[in-house]
Amino acid sequence: MLVRRISNWPNFRSSYDELDRMRWEMDKLFEGLTRGFYKESGAGVFPLVNMTESKDSFIVQAETPGIKSDDIDISVTHDSISISGERKIPAEKEEAKYHRREREAGKFSRIVSLPGQVDTDKAEATCVDGILTVILPKAEVSKPKQITVK
Protein backbone atom coordinates (compact mmCIF):
# COMPACT_ATOMS: atom_id res chain seq x y z
CA MET A 1 0.00 0.00 0.00
CA LEU A 2 2.76 2.35 0.87
CA VAL A 3 4.36 1.90 -2.54
CA ARG A 4 1.11 2.68 -4.25
CA ARG A 5 0.57 5.83 -2.31
CA ILE A 6 4.06 7.07 -3.01
CA SER A 7 3.90 6.45 -6.75
CA ASN A 8 0.56 8.23 -6.93
CA TRP A 9 -1.45 5.16 -7.91
CA PRO A 10 -5.14 5.01 -7.33
CA ASN A 11 -6.15 2.39 -4.79
CA PHE A 12 -7.71 -0.57 -6.65
CA ARG A 13 -9.86 -2.87 -4.63
CA SER A 14 -11.86 -5.51 -6.49
CA SER A 15 -11.03 -7.53 -9.61
CA TYR A 16 -13.47 -5.35 -11.50
CA ASP A 17 -11.18 -2.45 -10.84
CA GLU A 18 -8.37 -4.42 -12.42
CA LEU A 19 -9.67 -3.51 -15.90
CA ASP A 20 -9.84 0.09 -14.90
CA ARG A 21 -6.31 -0.07 -13.66
CA MET A 22 -5.06 -1.54 -16.92
CA ARG A 23 -6.78 1.17 -18.91
CA TRP A 24 -5.31 3.82 -16.68
CA GLU A 25 -1.86 2.35 -17.14
CA MET A 26 -2.23 2.32 -20.91
CA ASP A 27 -3.38 5.94 -20.89
CA LYS A 28 -0.34 6.87 -18.83
CA LEU A 29 1.93 5.04 -21.22
CA PHE A 30 0.59 6.82 -24.30
CA GLU A 31 0.56 10.15 -22.56
CA GLY A 32 4.22 9.64 -21.80
CA LEU A 33 5.01 8.83 -25.41
CA THR A 34 3.30 11.84 -26.89
CA ARG A 35 3.94 14.48 -24.26
CA GLY A 36 5.48 17.61 -25.69
CA PHE A 37 6.19 15.91 -28.97
CA TYR A 38 3.24 15.93 -31.30
CA LYS A 39 -0.12 16.15 -29.70
CA GLU A 40 -2.85 15.97 -32.25
CA SER A 41 -6.01 17.54 -31.02
CA GLY A 42 -7.85 16.13 -34.01
CA ALA A 43 -10.14 19.12 -34.43
CA GLY A 44 -9.82 18.72 -38.19
CA VAL A 45 -11.09 22.24 -38.80
CA PHE A 46 -9.25 24.73 -40.98
CA PRO A 47 -6.95 26.34 -40.09
CA LEU A 48 -4.82 23.84 -38.20
CA VAL A 49 -3.34 25.63 -35.22
CA ASN A 50 -0.20 25.36 -33.14
CA MET A 51 -0.29 26.90 -29.70
CA THR A 52 2.70 27.73 -27.55
CA GLU A 53 2.98 29.42 -24.23
CA SER A 54 5.63 31.76 -22.90
CA LYS A 55 5.78 33.31 -19.47
CA ASP A 56 3.70 36.31 -20.50
CA SER A 57 1.54 35.15 -23.37
CA PHE A 58 -0.07 32.45 -25.46
CA ILE A 59 1.00 32.32 -29.09
CA VAL A 60 -1.37 30.90 -31.68
CA GLN A 61 -0.02 30.13 -35.14
CA ALA A 62 -1.71 28.86 -38.27
CA GLU A 63 -0.64 28.26 -41.85
CA THR A 64 -2.74 30.44 -44.11
CA PRO A 65 -0.94 30.56 -47.47
CA GLY A 66 -2.41 32.95 -50.00
CA ILE A 67 -4.91 34.45 -47.58
CA LYS A 68 -4.73 38.21 -47.34
CA SER A 69 -4.85 39.90 -43.93
CA ASP A 70 -8.08 41.60 -44.97
CA ASP A 71 -9.73 38.24 -45.49
CA ILE A 72 -9.03 37.01 -41.97
CA ASP A 73 -11.23 37.96 -39.03
CA ILE A 74 -9.99 37.35 -35.53
CA SER A 75 -11.89 37.94 -32.36
CA VAL A 76 -10.69 37.23 -28.87
CA THR A 77 -12.61 36.74 -25.66
CA HIS A 78 -10.92 36.27 -22.31
CA ASP A 79 -10.62 32.51 -22.83
CA SER A 80 -11.07 31.75 -26.52
CA ILE A 81 -10.02 32.93 -29.95
CA SER A 82 -12.10 32.76 -33.08
CA ILE A 83 -10.44 32.70 -36.50
CA SER A 84 -12.62 32.97 -39.58
CA GLY A 85 -12.41 34.17 -43.13
CA GLU A 86 -12.18 33.05 -46.67
CA ARG A 87 -9.40 31.75 -48.83
CA LYS A 88 -9.84 33.10 -52.32
CA ILE A 89 -8.03 31.71 -55.31
CA PRO A 90 -8.40 34.26 -58.10
CA ALA A 91 -9.60 32.88 -61.40
CA GLU A 92 -6.98 32.56 -64.09
CA LYS A 93 -7.37 33.31 -67.78
CA GLU A 94 -10.22 31.48 -69.39
CA GLU A 95 -7.94 29.74 -71.87
CA ALA A 96 -5.90 28.17 -69.05
CA LYS A 97 -5.93 24.40 -69.15
CA TYR A 98 -5.27 22.78 -65.82
CA HIS A 99 -2.79 19.92 -65.34
CA ARG A 100 -3.21 19.81 -61.57
CA ARG A 101 -5.49 21.53 -59.12
CA GLU A 102 -4.61 20.68 -55.54
CA ARG A 103 -5.06 24.03 -53.85
CA GLU A 104 -8.47 24.71 -52.44
CA ALA A 105 -10.48 27.81 -51.79
CA GLY A 106 -13.32 28.24 -49.34
CA LYS A 107 -14.58 29.76 -46.16
CA PHE A 108 -13.37 28.85 -42.73
CA SER A 109 -14.33 29.49 -39.16
CA ARG A 110 -12.88 28.08 -36.02
CA ILE A 111 -12.84 28.64 -32.28
CA VAL A 112 -9.92 27.58 -30.11
CA SER A 113 -10.15 27.58 -26.34
CA LEU A 114 -7.26 29.08 -24.47
CA PRO A 115 -5.75 27.35 -21.47
CA GLY A 116 -5.86 30.56 -19.41
CA GLN A 117 -7.29 34.05 -19.28
CA VAL A 118 -5.90 36.67 -21.65
CA ASP A 119 -5.89 40.43 -21.83
CA THR A 120 -8.04 41.00 -24.94
CA ASP A 121 -7.00 44.64 -25.36
CA LYS A 122 -3.36 43.75 -25.88
CA ALA A 123 -3.82 40.91 -28.38
CA GLU A 124 -1.90 41.34 -31.62
CA ALA A 125 -2.03 39.51 -34.93
CA THR A 126 0.34 39.45 -37.88
CA CYS A 127 0.32 37.56 -41.13
CA VAL A 128 3.76 37.10 -42.68
CA ASP A 129 4.76 34.70 -45.47
CA GLY A 130 1.49 32.83 -45.15
CA ILE A 131 1.77 32.25 -41.42
CA LEU A 132 -0.74 33.85 -39.10
CA THR A 133 0.61 34.63 -35.64
CA VAL A 134 -1.60 35.87 -32.82
CA ILE A 135 0.05 36.92 -29.59
CA LEU A 136 -2.31 36.91 -26.63
CA PRO A 137 -0.80 38.44 -23.49
CA LYS A 138 -1.92 36.64 -20.36
CA ALA A 139 -4.21 38.37 -17.94
CA GLU A 140 -2.68 39.05 -14.53
CA VAL A 141 -4.58 36.14 -13.00
CA SER A 142 -3.04 33.62 -15.43
CA LYS A 143 0.55 34.73 -14.99
CA PRO A 144 2.75 32.58 -12.84
CA LYS A 145 3.69 34.26 -9.58
CA GLN A 146 6.87 33.74 -7.67
CA ILE A 147 6.39 33.05 -4.04
CA THR A 148 9.25 33.43 -1.66
CA VAL A 149 9.54 30.78 0.99
CA LYS A 150 9.97 32.42 4.36
Next chain:
Amino acid sequence: MTEAEIRALQAKEKAQAPVPAEGTRPGLVFSPAVDIFETEKELTLLADMPGVKADDLTIDLRDNVLTLDGEVKLPEVSDEEIVFQEYRTGKYSRQFNLTEMIDQSKIDAELKDGVLRLTLPKAEAAKPRKIKVKAS
Protein backbone atom coordinates in the same frame (compact mmCIF):
# COMPACT_ATOMS: atom_id res chain seq x y z
CA MET B 1 -20.96 32.99 -56.71
CA THR B 2 -23.43 33.46 -53.87
CA GLU B 3 -22.52 33.11 -50.21
CA ALA B 4 -24.05 29.66 -49.89
CA GLU B 5 -22.14 28.31 -52.86
CA ILE B 6 -18.72 28.97 -51.35
CA ARG B 7 -17.81 25.74 -49.72
CA ALA B 8 -16.12 25.32 -46.41
CA LEU B 9 -12.39 24.86 -46.48
CA GLN B 10 -11.26 21.49 -45.16
CA ALA B 11 -8.32 21.11 -42.86
CA LYS B 12 -5.67 18.97 -44.48
CA GLU B 13 -2.52 17.66 -42.99
CA LYS B 14 0.47 18.39 -45.16
CA ALA B 15 1.61 15.43 -47.20
CA GLN B 16 5.12 14.26 -46.55
CA ALA B 17 7.27 14.27 -49.66
CA PRO B 18 8.82 11.10 -50.99
CA VAL B 19 12.48 11.97 -50.72
CA PRO B 20 14.91 10.23 -53.05
CA ALA B 21 17.77 10.78 -50.62
CA GLU B 22 17.68 11.73 -46.99
CA GLY B 23 19.10 15.04 -45.97
CA THR B 24 22.10 15.13 -43.70
CA ARG B 25 20.19 17.37 -41.33
CA PRO B 26 17.21 15.73 -39.74
CA GLY B 27 13.78 17.20 -40.30
CA LEU B 28 10.51 16.70 -42.07
CA VAL B 29 10.02 17.28 -45.77
CA PHE B 30 6.58 18.13 -47.11
CA SER B 31 5.16 18.07 -50.57
CA PRO B 32 3.49 21.44 -51.26
CA ALA B 33 0.03 21.54 -52.83
CA VAL B 34 0.25 22.92 -56.37
CA ASP B 35 -1.89 24.17 -59.19
CA ILE B 36 -0.42 23.86 -62.67
CA PHE B 37 -2.03 25.23 -65.78
CA GLU B 38 -0.93 26.11 -69.25
CA THR B 39 -1.90 28.61 -71.86
CA GLU B 40 -0.61 28.84 -75.38
CA LYS B 41 2.35 30.92 -74.30
CA GLU B 42 3.29 29.62 -70.88
CA LEU B 43 3.05 27.13 -68.09
CA THR B 44 2.19 28.50 -64.65
CA LEU B 45 2.74 26.78 -61.32
CA LEU B 46 1.31 27.91 -58.00
CA ALA B 47 2.57 26.26 -54.82
CA ASP B 48 1.55 26.73 -51.19
CA MET B 49 4.68 27.10 -49.09
CA PRO B 50 3.73 28.89 -45.89
CA GLY B 51 6.69 30.11 -43.85
CA VAL B 52 9.18 30.17 -46.72
CA LYS B 53 11.01 33.43 -47.39
CA ALA B 54 12.10 34.36 -50.89
CA ASP B 55 15.77 33.92 -49.95
CA ASP B 56 15.20 30.39 -48.72
CA LEU B 57 13.52 29.14 -51.87
CA THR B 58 15.48 27.50 -54.64
CA ILE B 59 14.04 26.72 -58.02
CA ASP B 60 16.05 24.60 -60.36
CA LEU B 61 15.33 23.52 -63.91
CA ARG B 62 17.66 21.14 -65.66
CA ASP B 63 17.17 18.30 -68.08
CA ASN B 64 13.46 19.09 -68.04
CA VAL B 65 13.22 18.38 -64.31
CA LEU B 66 11.86 21.24 -62.25
CA THR B 67 12.80 21.15 -58.58
CA LEU B 68 11.32 23.35 -55.88
CA ASP B 69 13.02 23.47 -52.49
CA GLY B 70 11.87 25.70 -49.68
CA GLU B 71 13.44 25.97 -46.26
CA VAL B 72 11.48 27.08 -43.24
CA LYS B 73 13.65 28.72 -40.64
CA LEU B 74 12.50 28.32 -37.09
CA PRO B 75 13.55 30.73 -34.39
CA GLU B 76 16.55 29.12 -32.71
CA VAL B 77 16.12 30.21 -29.17
CA SER B 78 12.67 30.02 -27.75
CA ASP B 79 11.44 29.92 -24.22
CA GLU B 80 8.00 28.89 -25.40
CA GLU B 81 6.41 25.67 -24.37
CA ILE B 82 4.15 23.74 -26.71
CA VAL B 83 0.52 23.68 -25.59
CA PHE B 84 -0.64 21.67 -28.58
CA GLN B 85 0.45 21.11 -32.12
CA GLU B 86 -1.83 20.31 -35.03
CA TYR B 87 0.52 20.93 -37.90
CA ARG B 88 4.19 20.26 -38.23
CA THR B 89 6.86 22.39 -39.84
CA GLY B 90 9.68 21.42 -42.11
CA LYS B 91 11.09 21.83 -45.58
CA TYR B 92 9.07 21.79 -48.76
CA SER B 93 10.28 19.86 -51.74
CA ARG B 94 8.73 18.73 -55.00
CA GLN B 95 9.88 17.75 -58.46
CA PHE B 96 8.13 17.74 -61.81
CA ASN B 97 9.07 16.38 -65.20
CA LEU B 98 8.30 18.99 -67.80
CA THR B 99 7.32 17.79 -71.22
CA GLU B 100 7.20 21.28 -72.71
CA MET B 101 10.30 23.08 -73.88
CA ILE B 102 10.79 26.06 -71.60
CA ASP B 103 12.52 29.30 -72.42
CA GLN B 104 14.90 29.29 -69.46
CA SER B 105 15.85 32.95 -69.82
CA LYS B 106 12.31 34.19 -69.25
CA ILE B 107 11.31 32.22 -66.17
CA ASP B 108 9.68 34.42 -63.56
CA ALA B 109 9.09 33.57 -59.91
CA GLU B 110 7.15 35.51 -57.31
CA LEU B 111 6.59 34.56 -53.68
CA LYS B 112 3.75 36.29 -51.89
CA ASP B 113 1.94 35.39 -48.67
CA GLY B 114 3.51 31.95 -48.72
CA VAL B 115 2.40 31.16 -52.27
CA LEU B 116 4.89 30.74 -55.09
CA ARG B 117 3.85 31.77 -58.57
CA LEU B 118 6.21 30.43 -61.18
CA THR B 119 5.78 31.39 -64.80
CA LEU B 120 7.54 29.20 -67.32
CA PRO B 121 7.27 30.64 -70.84
CA LYS B 122 7.27 28.02 -73.56
CA ALA B 123 10.13 28.09 -76.02
CA GLU B 124 9.25 29.21 -79.52
CA ALA B 125 9.53 25.70 -80.91
CA ALA B 126 7.04 24.35 -78.38
CA LYS B 127 4.28 26.84 -79.05
CA PRO B 128 1.45 25.30 -81.02
CA ARG B 129 1.26 26.45 -84.58
CA LYS B 130 -2.08 26.50 -86.22
CA ILE B 131 -2.05 24.53 -89.43
CA LYS B 132 -4.64 25.26 -92.01
CA VAL B 133 -6.07 22.29 -93.79
CA LYS B 134 -6.54 23.08 -97.39
CA ALA B 135 -9.55 21.76 -99.12
CA SER B 136 -8.53 19.88 -102.18
